[in-house]
Every structure is written in structure tokens, then in C-alpha cells.
Amino acid sequence: MQDQVYRVPKVELHSHLEGTIKPSLAQAIAKRNAVSLDKNLFLANGSYAWSDFPSFLTAYDNVSSCLRSGKDYADITYEYLKDCAKDNVVYAETFISPDHAAECGISYDDMISGITNGINDAERDFGIIGRIIVTCVRHLGPKQGFNVVQTMVQNPHPYVVGFGMGGDENAYTLEEFAEVYKIAEKAGYSCTVHAGEICGPESVWDAINYLPVSRIGHGVNCINDEKLMNKLVEQNIHLEICPGSNLSLSIFSDWDTHPLPSIMEKGISISLNSDDPPFFNTTVGQEYYDSAKHFNLDIEKLKQISLMAMEASFADSEIKSRLLEEIQKFKS
Numbered sequence: 332m333q334d335q336v337y338r339v340p341k342v343e344l345h346s347h348l349e350g351t352i353k354p355s356l357a358q359a360i361a362k363r364n365a366v367s368l369d370k371n372l373f374l375a376n377g378s379y380a381w382s383d384f385p386s387f388l389t390a391y392d393n394v395s396s397c398l399r400s401g402k403d404y405a406d407i408t409y410e411y412l413k414d415c416a417k418d419n420v421v422y423a424e425t426f427i428s429p430d431h432a433a434e435c436g437i438s439y440d441d442m443i444s445g446i447t448n449g450i451n452d453a454e455r456d457f458g459i460i461g462r463i464i465v466t467c468v469r470h471l472g473p474k475q476g477f478n479v480v481q482t483m484v485q486n487p488h489p490y491v492v493g494f495g496m497g498g499d500e501n502a503y504t505l506e507e508f509a510e511v512y513k514i515a516e517k518a519g520y521s522c523t524v525h526a527g528e529i530c531g532p533e534s535v536w537d538a539i540n541y542l543p544v545s546r547i548g549h550g551v552n553c554i555n556d557e558k559l560m561n562k563l564v565e566q567n568i569h570l571e572i573c574p575g576s577n578l579s580l581s582i583f584s585d586w587d588t589h590p591l592p593s594i595m596e597k598g599i600s601i602s603l604n605s606d607d608p609p610f611f612n613t614t615v616g617q618e619y620y621d622s623a624k625h626f627n628l629d630i631e632k633l634k635q636i637s638l639m640a641m642e643a644s645f646a647d648s649e650i651k652s653r654l655l656e657e658i659q660k661f662k663s
Contacts, residue, residue, distance in 0.1 A: 339663075341421065341619060342421065343415060343615045343640075344569075344640055345604035347425070347497065348404075348407060348425045350606065358397075360397045360399075408425075408450060416458070418617075422462075450490060461490070464645065469502050470503070481514065484518040501529065512542045512543055521545055522545065524544050531556075539568060570594065574586075576613070638658050
């Protein structure tokens, strides 16, 4: 079964680039940049140390602090896409945070240039296509969100295909970010937002009522509102689901209580994603395999998930149609 799952062409729509840095790479980059990482960041076995959502966010920020240049961004992008390619991922979108880069003294242009180099090198070496979603940080507020989105639209790049927002779901309201998102929409960018992960269905309602989004990051708590689930189907809103992340962060206690089967049964478009792979001890391939194992998904169903993901991607029409055809041709 594992070999069959590996061969399915996969699509990732939800990863945070700074959150893809493996502990060994973080330490290597920190050494190169003469940055001292917090000793409490690592467990005895070398993995990242954190215990709950707030401590995870702190650990994430600590890891990001090793970055100092565009080359660092090139390296982490290349390593992430190399790992994806090992799992037969054909297309991956990753969230990038200009706010994290700025904290490390890296300009937007240097960050984009570095990530672009990583994407190009990975496509050359592994055939995988990578694209970028620029995100603002919710708990930094709408004013900083304006700064991020304006920087994005004033410095267009063909690999930047969308706009989104992560951070603390309890901070501010999504209505307060409506004008921020309008700037992205007006400039022709597709949009997504984290909602319904830590907070309940009202968070997802706010997202679809106030923001021009075609996708929701996580959105799993829609399961508690039948009307909302119907609305997601009606409006063809795609959910970027990350089961391994949900379990690691105790959004759900175990695989048996995870709502993915009910969400799929409802007919909601979904993808399977790694979110912050080394923090949650996962990969895109592991998400496919675990979902197949625990939710009894056959290879054809996994292929359908890849098709839904590619259809919901922010890729240009040429890439989208080509990869949809490639996935469709796959036979188990």
C-alpha cells in the first residue's frame, strides 16, 4: 500500500516556508550566520521542542531567526521542494512571511529572489513546480497587513500567485482585514486565509462573508455547522486540510475523531497538506499515507484529492491544465 500511495502524483497547497526548516538545516544556517539558537528549541533527540499552540508559535519564530539572507531562503526552499519531490509532489504552494524576513533584516526583494532561485533549482533537479503565497500575520494587525499587501502588489513576480494570512486566529476580526484583501483581489491575486482551526465555525463564516477567498486554511471546525458545510459546497470553497498538524496541536484527539471523512462525504473540495512538516513529524506523502490508512481511502480517492487540490491551486492556466492532465492519467 505504501508504494502505491507514493506513486500517486500529489499537490501541496498549505505549508509555511519558515516552518519547513528541518532542525539540522536550521542549525547549519545558524552556524553560517553566527546566530545562537535558543538551546531550549531542541529536544534531546534533535527534534523541535514545543508543547502547545503558543509554544509552537514561539518555536517557529525562534527557528525563523536563523535566516539572514536571500541565500538562506534559497536553501530552505530548495530543501523543502526536494523533500516534496521525494513524495512525488508535482506542485507545491508555500506561504512566505515578509514580516519574519524583515525581523531578520532581509528585504522583500532579497527574500523573493532567494525563494525564486530555490524554486528554479528544484524544478531543474526534480521536476517539481513551486509557487509562492505572500502572507501577513494576523496578530500584527491590519495596518501591518496593508504594508505587506502593498509591498506585494507594488513588486509583482510571476511566482507570487496569491495572498493569505496566518497567525493567531483569536487576534482582531477578519472584517478588519477586508480592505487589505481588497487590495490583493483588485491586483488580480487569488486569496486564502487561516480560519476554523483553533476557532469554531464562526471564524470560517467571517472569512467567506468578509474576504474574497476561494480557499480556507484548515477550516476543519466547519464540521460543527451543517449550514456552513452546505455553504462551502455551494460556493466551491476549498479547505486546505492538515490532519497531522491538527492532531499534533490537539485540535482533535486522534484519527478516529478527525472530521476529514465527514467533510469529504459532504462534497467539500479538500487537499492534504503538511503545514509545518518537521514540527509535526510529517511530510505530504505521510499525510496521504496516514489518511489512506486511517480513513480507508483507496488510491483512486487519493488521486481525486490531488485533482481537487490542483483545481483549487493558484497556478496559471497552462500549468494547471497540464498538471491536471498528468494527474488524471495516473493509473494505480
